[in-house]
Amino acid sequence: xxxxxxxxxxxxxxxxxxxxxxxxxxxxxxxxxxxxxxxxxxxxxxxxxxxxxxxxxxxxxxxxxxxxxxxxxxxxxxxxxxxxxxxxxxxxxxxxxxxxxxxxxxxxxxxxxxxxxxxxxxxxxxxxxxxxxxxxxxxxxxxxxxxxxxxxxxxxxxxxxxxxxxxxxxxxxxxxxxxxxxxxxxxxxxxxxxxxxxxxxxxxxxxxxxxxxxxxxxxxxxxxxxxxxxxxxxxxxxxxxxxxxxxxxxxxxxxxxxxxxxxxxxxxxxxxxxxxxxxxxxxxxxxxxxxxxxxxxxxxxxxxxxxxxxxxxxxxxxxxxxxxxxxxxxxxxxxxxxxxxxxxxxxxxxxxxxxxxxxxxxxxxxxxxxxxxxxxxxxxxxxxxxxxxxxxxxxxxxxxxxxxxxxxxxxxxxxxxxxxxxxxxxxxxxxxxxxxxxxxxxxxxxxxxxxxxxxxxxxxxxxxxxxxxxxxxxxxxxxxxxxxxxxxxxxxxxxxxxxxxxxxxxxxxxxxx
Amino acid sequence: xxxxxxxxxxxxxxxxxxxxxxxxxxxxxxxxxxxxxxxxxxxxxxxxxxxxxxxxxxxxxxxxxxxxxxxxxxxxxxxxxxxxxxxxxxxxxxxxxxxxxxxxxxxxxxxxxxxxxxxxxxxxxxxxxxxxxxxxxxx
Numbered sequence: 158x159x160x161x162x163x164x165x166x167x168x169x170x171x172x173x174x175x176x177x178x179x180x181x182x183x184x185x186x187x188x189x190x191x192x193x194x195x196x197x198x199x200x201x202x203x204x205x206x207x208x209x210x211x212x213x214x215x216x217x218x219x220x221x222x223x224x225x226x227x228x229x230x231x232x233x234x235x236x237x238x239x240x241x242x243x244x245x246x247x248x249x250x251x252x253x254x255x256x257x258x259x260x261x262x263x264x265x266x267x268x269x270x271x272x273x274x275x276x277x278x279x280x281x282x283x284x285x286x287x288x289x290x291x292x293x294x295x296x297x298x299x300x301x302x303x304x305x306x307x308x309x310x311x312x313x314x315x316x317x318x319x320x321x322x323x324x325x326x327x328x329x330x331x332x333x334x335x336x337x338x339x340x341x342x343x344x345x346x347x348x349x350x351x352x353x354x355x356x357x358x359x360x361x362x363x364x365x366x367x368x369x370x371x372x373x374x375x376x377x378x379x380x381x382x383x384x385x386x387x388x389x390x391x392x393x394x395x396x397x398x399x400x401x402x403x404x405x406x407x408x409x410x411x412x413x414x415x416x417x418x419x420x421x422x423x424x425x426x427x428x429x430x431x432x433x434x435x436x437x438x439x440x441x442x443x444x445x446x447x448x449x450x451x452x453x454x455x456x457x458x459x460x461x462x463x464x465x466x467x468x469x470x471x472x473x474x475x476x477x478x479x480x481x482x483x484x485x486x487x488x489x490x491x492x493x494x495x496x497x498x499x500x501x502x503x504x505x506x507x508x509x510x511x512x513x514x515x516x517x518x519x520x521x522x523x524x525x526x527x528x529x530x531x532x533x534x535x536x537x538x539x540x541x542x543x544x545x546x547x548x549x550x551x552x553x554x555x556x557x558x559x560x561x562x563x564x565x566x567x568x569x570x571x572x573x574x575x576x577x578x579x580x581x582x583x584x585x586x587x588x589x590x591x592x593x594x595x596x597x598x599x600x601x602x603x604x605x606x607x608x609x610x611x612x613x614x615x616x617x618x619x620x621x622x623x624x625x626x627x628x629x630x631x632x633x634x635x636x637x638x639x640x641x642x643x644x645x646x647x648x649x650x651x652x653x654x655x656x657x658x659x660x661x662x663x664x665x666x667x668x669x670x
Numbered sequence: 671x672x673x674x675x676x677x678x679x680x681x682x683x684x685x686x687x688x689x690x691x692x693x694x695x696x697x698x699x700x701x702x703x704x705x706x707x708x709x710x711x712x713x714x715x716x717x718x719x720x721x722x723x724x725x726x727x728x729x730x731x732x733x734x735x736x737x738x739x740x741x742x743x744x745x746x747x748x749x750x751x752x753x754x755x756x757x758x759x760x761x762x763x764x765x766x767x768x769x770x771x772x773x774x775x776x777x778x779x780x781x782x783x784x785x786x787x788x789x790x791x792x793x794x795x796x797x798x799x800x801x802x803x804x805x806x807x808x809x
Contacts (some may be wrong), residue, residue, distance in 0.1 A: 290770055297777050301784065319795045323804055326696075326788050333703050333781055334691070340710040340774060347770075348717030 161210040164203050165219045165231035168241060168281040171200060176274035183266055190256050193270055197252045200277070201245040208238040212649070216663035218287070226354045226665055232287035234660050235650045240284040240424055243501055244417045246632070247508045248277050254512050254625040255311075255409035258519075264309040264407070276302035276413065283421055287664055289343050289353045292425075293336065296389075299421070300332045303406075303414060311407035313519025324405035331398050335388040342381040345374060346433075356664035359432050359657060366436045379437040382429050383444060390422025392482060393451040396475045400459070403474070404467035408515020411467065415474045416508030420500055423481050427493075431654045438488070446486030450580050452479030457587040464526050466514055469595065470507075476588060477503050477550065483581055484565050489572040490651050495564035497647040502549065502557035502636055509629035510546030513539055516618045516626075517599065526595060531604035535613040540600040542626045547592040549633050552585060557636035564644075676716050683709035696789040696799045703785060707778035711771050718767025 175196050182189055211217055217233040233241075252273060259265050279299030286292050304325045308318070347353060349372060350361040365371045388395040403414050430441055456476025463469035481503065484496025517539055521529045533540040549556035552563075562585060569578040604610060618626070636643055653659065683705055690702025789799070796804050 290773070294773065294777065297781070301781070304784070322788065322791050322795055326785075326792055326804075329781070329785055329788060330691070330699060330703065333707070333785070337703075337706050337710050340707075341713055344710065344714040344717055344770075347714070347767075353766075353770075 161207060161214075161217055162219060164207045164210075165217060165233045165285045166221065168200060168204060168207070168245075168285065169231070169278050171196065172274040172278035172281070176271040176278070179270040179274060183270070186261070186265060189265070189270055193252055193256070193274075194249075196274075197245070197249040197277075200281075201242070201249050204238065204241045204245040204281075207233055208235075208242045211235055211238045212646070216660060218663050226352070226357050229291050230287040230354065230664060231285045232356075232660065232664055233285055234663075235646070235653055236424070236427060237284045239646060239650060240420070241281050243420075243504055244277070244280045244284065247416050247504060247629075248273075248280070248413060250625045250629050251409040251412050251508065251512070254412075254515075254622050255407075257619045257621045258313070258408055258515060259309060259311045264311065267309075268305055269309055272302045272305045276306060280417060280421070284424060287355050289346065289355055289358070291353075293339055293343060296336060296339070296421075299418065300329070300336070303410070303418060304329055306410045307402065307406040307414075309407055309410070311409070311515065313515045313517070314407045315518060315524045316405050321405045324402045327398055328402040331388070335385050338381055339385040342378045342385070345378050349375065349378075354664065355428070355432055356657075356661040359435075360661060360665065362433060362436070371436065375434070376437055376440060379430065379434040379441060380444075382434075383426070383441055386422040386425035386429070387448070388422070389425065390419050390478055390482065391452075391475050392422070392445075392478070393448045393455055396452060396455065399475055400468055400471045403471045404465065408512055408518075411515070412508035412511040415471065415511055416504045419474065419478055420481075420504060423478070423485065423496075423500055426482075426485060427654060432657045432660065435657075442486055442488040444486075445482055446488075446574075446577060449479045449482035449486050450577055452476070452482060453581055453584045454479075457584040457591070461587065461591045465524055466518065466526050466595065466599075467511075467524060469526070469591065470510060470514060473550065473588065473592070474507060476584065477507065480562070480565055480581060483577060484568070487569055487572050487574050487577070489568065490648075490655060491568040492565070492572055493654065494644070494647045494651045495561070495568040497650055498640070498643055499561040499565055501643060501647075502561040502633070505629060505633050505636070506546050506549035506556065506558055509542065509626060509633060510550065512622075512626055512629070513542045513546060516622060517543065520613055520616050520618075521599075522612075522616070526598050528605060529599045530602050531600070532613070533600040534604060535610060536617055538618060538623060538626075540596075542630055543600065544596055545630050545633060547596050549637070551589040551592050553589075555634065555637045557633050557640070560637060560640045673716075676712075680709050680712050680716060683712065694801050696792060696801055696804075699801065700782065700785050700789055704778070704782050707774070707782070711774050711778070714774060715767055715771045718764040 175192070179189060179193065182192070207217065211233055212235060219231040219233075221229045221231065255269065255273070256265070259269050276299060279295050279302055282295035283292060283299065286295060307325050307328070308321045343353070346358065350358050350365075352358055352361065362371070362375065384395070391399040399419070403411055406414055426445070430438060434441070453476050456472050456474070456479060460469050460472035460476060463472060481496050481499050484492045484499060517532070518524050520532060520536055520539060523529070545556060549558035552558045552561070566578050566582065569581070604613075687702045687706030687709055690705060691699050693699060693702070792804060793799050798804065
């Protein structure tokens with residue numbers, strides 16, 4: 158057993174362990190800061206090592222308790238470990254940023270560090286688990302931790318507690334409902350095939366399908382999973398909660414929620430529907446395609462009318478997740494590759510934009526766009542970062558978002574989806590419009606209150622916050638000017654998705670002891 | 671007969687839960703969520719009631735009588751463990767289902783208690799339990 162074999166379990170266990178440790182250390186702020194930065198950097202390095210190892214040597218399987226396929230297994234294939242690298246990177250940046258951003262008495266000294274650790278453990282668990290019921294458990298872990306994080310306060314967070322309580326009430330009730338749908342689907346699937354291991358379910362359903370005895374309710378189960386993951390990803394009829402919940406969160410949590418947590422839905426669709434229900438794809442692909450177009454339109458149209466900066470960007474997230482779903486829904490190998498590239502670039506750019514937004518709101522002292530103006534004088538750094546984020550989301554070169562949008566449209570045209578690509582292009586112009594209008598209003602022009610200029614300058618970003626933002630900006634530009642490694646990785650992931658045999662062999666190859 | 675009754679019970683519980691979460695009162699929503707999650711738990715549980723007779727602990731005495739049918743898939747004949755084909759005597763109750771139900775119950779306990787505390791906070795902050803009046807977040 159080499160050391161890479163143990164990394165999947167470490168990626169889940171280490172954050173949970175340190176969540177317990179940080180509860181005890183909560184009065185020792187300096188130590189907390191150093192410890193958490195080290196832990197998150199360590200997690201990022203571990204996940205990167207895992208991804209490189211998986212890319213070179215194939216899928217890593219860790220059997221918890223050595224029960225073989227009957228127990229819980231953690232599987233690090235390219236999709237899972239790639240998502241873990243992305244989430245570790247963004248959570249490291251959010252953690253570095255959050256240490257200066259969050260209020261000391263009400264957040265940093267109480268629940269911020271433990272809950273953040275648990276949230277990361279939940280994310281890593283979702284991406285690595287190979288067991289359907291375990292996926293449900295990690296969903297709950299993630300939801301409960303993010304509920305606790307949303308109510309914390311930060312310095313640029315002008316949301317009263319009244320609103321936050323209402324937001325997490327909505328979030329929790331709707332999440333519980335989607336989780337119950339998921340549990341019902343899992344129970345039906347277990348009653349059908351008698352196993353919870355995803356690879357095992359895949360083999361058995363393929364056998365039933367080959368024998369022509371596929372029960373009709375398997376189609377229903379696949380559609381129920383679309384509801385669950387569509388809810389997580391804020392797909393059109395289920396997108397309404399996002400604009401209430403995400404803007405209520407403080408900036409680092411907002412970046413995690415909009416950057417990573419809604420990508421969990423995309424991951425679920427890719428994992429469950431490509432591995433377990435490849436026979437139902439003929440039914441689910443058109444549904445995802447049509448709903449993704451509506452999502453793009455509704456998100457972009459709603460974002461234009463907003464004056465609350467965070468709310469506008471939240472609707473922008475809805476619109477952007479539509480582009481990822483568009484790539485998934487078009488369903489050829491190239492479009493799925495494009496969807497994965499879009500996912501990565503959007504996660505980076507959006508989390509950078511949200512972190513910059515938190516600082517901008519603190520800088521301005523309000524969250525109404527109409528009351529801001531001319532901040533390029535008082536904070537050129539924030540203006541640059543915000544501009545880079547907007548350029549990447551809107552899809553202008555040389556940012557990563559340009560490459561992502563380009564491959565989505567190119568692959569769509571190649572696969573012959575002319576009308577969907579035309580609709581998506583139209584709303585890409587909307588995106589350009591509302592992001593640059595916002596940037597011009599906030600940063601361009603004259604200062605709205607010149608007498609308060611020294612106040613604005615006093616509320617500038619601290620060096621630590623600048624480091625986090627700058628690192629994210631470097632990543633965004635890097636994937637814009639040199640996207641080849643990302644493209645190669647995305648193609649390899651797509652190849653694994655369309656041919657899950659290596660995954661199944663890796664999981665079921667081991668003997669039951 | 672028993673299975674039919676159980677199915678009807680689960681269906682009724684799902685119906686009651688769905689009805690409750692569509693009410694306007696916060697407490698009714700929380701209770702509806704509880705009923706819904708318990709009906710989901712019952713659904714998991716019902717998939718394991720297949721007429722097994724013994725507890726799933728394999729002692730030496732029982733091991734001599736088992737044919738190994740529970741833990742092996744006979745894919746050629748379309749037998750998928752632990753689902754046993756008709757006509758074969760099933761020795762054990764499926765232990766997995768009980769573990770799953772227990773986990774789900776514990777999770778629903780935690781979320782329900784969190785939801786109850788949250789609804790208390792909503793009541794304290796808004797001075798009402800009517801959800802149609804709890805709507806400050808409008809863009």
